[in-house]
Amino acid sequence: AQTVTQSQPEMSVQEAETVTLSCTYDTSESNYYLFWYKQPPSRQMILVIRQEAYKQQNATENRFSVNFQKAAKSFSLKISDSQLGDTAMYFCAFMSTNTGNQFYFGTGTSLTVIP
Amino acid sequence: DAGVIQSPRHEVTEMGQEVTLRCKPISGHNSLFWYRQTMMRGLELLIYFNNNVPIDDSGMPEDRFSAKMPNASFSTLKIQPSEPRDSAVYFCASSLALGTYEQYFGPGTRLTVT
Numbered sequence: 001a002q003t004v005t006q007s008q009p010e011m012s013v014q015e016a017e018t019v020t021l022s023c024t025y026d027t028s029e030s031n032y033y034l035f036w037y038k039q040p041p042s043r044q045m046i047l048v049i050r051q052e053a054y055k056q057q058n059a060t061e062n063r064f065s066v067n068f069q070k071a072a073k074s075f076s077l078k079i080s081d082s083q084l085g086d087t088a089m090y091f092c093a094f095m096s097t098n099t100g101n102q103f104y105f106g107t108g109t110s111l112t113v114i115p
Numbered sequence: 116d117a118g119v120i121q122s123p124r125h126e127v128t129e130m131g132q133e134v135t136l137r138c139k140p141i142s143g144h145n146s147l148f149w150y151r152q153t154m155m156r157g158l159e160l161l162i163y164f165n166n167n168v169p170i171d172d173s174g175m176p177e178d179r180f181s182a183k184m185p186n187a188s189f190s191t192l193k194i195q196p197s198e199p200r201d202s203a204v205y206f207c208a209s210s211l212a213l214g215t216y217e218q219y220f221g222p223g224t225r226l227t228v229t
Binding site for chain 2: 033035037042043044045046047050091097102103105106107108
């Protein structure tokens with residue numbers, strides 16, 4: 001079974017600073033995808049970034065980037081130049097194309113950006 | 116595109132009543148997913164459909180829960196009878212197809228069963 005672990009229940013960062021959220025996963029699959037979703041107080045789940053396991057290059061979307069370490073099964077999210085609007089719950093998610101395409105979510109990290 | 120649409124946004128009902136949650140996926144998306152989010156259990160996948168056909172309902176907690184997708188643009192999640200422990204936020208998500216595509220979530224329905 002796939003498991004996703006986010007070991008940081010809560011984090012905070014000063015506005016304009018950089019913060020890294022951790023995520024590890026456990027799988028025996030070789031072909032899979034990883035995602036970070038953001039859930040602000042509005043409750044809407046918003047896709048932040050995705051990474052294909054077969055790609056060695058780390059995905060980047062503007063101020064958001066990942067550090068994907070396949071051997072270590074680690075998938076951290078770095079947020080640069082943090083903004084107040086980044087305050088939200090962040091969920092790491094795993095999807096394998098070999099096991100029914102189900103998403104497996106971590107328990108989330110609550111990030112607060114401090115002005 | 117309007118995104119995934121869910122209704123109602125909030126539902127308060129009494130124990131024993133039937134509850135129906137509704138979802139309209141993004142047009143052109145072939146896969147639809149129902150999730151439940153609680154503080155205790157996080158985000159749980161309940162059931163998902165591909166081309167209107169249920170693929171895996173192993174996450175449905177009990178027979179009191181049922182889901183249908185009569186056509187490509189509409190799905191329902193029904194709880195009958197409802198219980199206080201069903202109180203949660205229920206999300207619907209859609210995806211272009213199973214496989215390599217990310218899921219797009221609706222705004223969720225906050226269900227409170229008293």
